[in-house]
Amino acid sequence: MRISDTDILIIPGYSNSGPEHWQTRWEEKIRTARRVEQEDWERPEVETWAARIIEAVEAAERPVVLIAHSAGVAAVAHAAARHPLDKVKGAFLVGxxxxxxxxxxxxxxxxxxxxxxxxxxxxxxxxxSEDDPYCRRVRAEDFAAAWGSDFYSAGTAGHFNTESGHGPWPEGLMMFARFMQRLPAR
Incomplete structure (x- = not known):
């Protein structure tokens, strides 16, 4: 599947993704990307965050691919459990x-x-990541197995945020491009 044929929804986690965060940089770089805005980035509510994702998917005009980070990954899991998200063709889940x-x-x-x-x-x-301060790799692997997700360990990468040195994160962008190539067209 080609990136240009999809609506890419960027789903940040707790406190949103700042200007140097890889999600913000990707949003600026990928023409078809837009951020799913939350009402309150500091006090998440499961129902509200999931509803915002569902609304963004329903508003999309093309097939959707999700790019979620941190609590955004948890929000995607809750949204998928509450709504089939038929238009979603794939999800790239990080940290x-x-x-x-x-x-x-x-x-x-x-x-x-x-x-x-x-x-x-x-x-x-x-x-x-092998050294994510918020999740042991084995727990991430367990959730990936439960969700039917392909799993990739990025080695010692912290929490994939600016504090762990993930500004532009070109390796992640290459992983995302390979993920997109594996998705069926339409």
């Missing part, structure tokens, strides 16, 4: 926080617990 088990996860993000464990109704790829 899932373990909202159920990790004490370092901000309290505001724990509202996403428990995470759904039903398979996602679209192809997906989960990218995790």
């Amino acid at each position: 899932l926080p373990d909202v159920e088990a990790d004490e370092k996860v901000p309290e505001a993000v724990k509202v996403f617990s428990p995470l759904p464990t039903d398979p996602l109704p679209f192809p997906s790829m989960m990218i995790a």
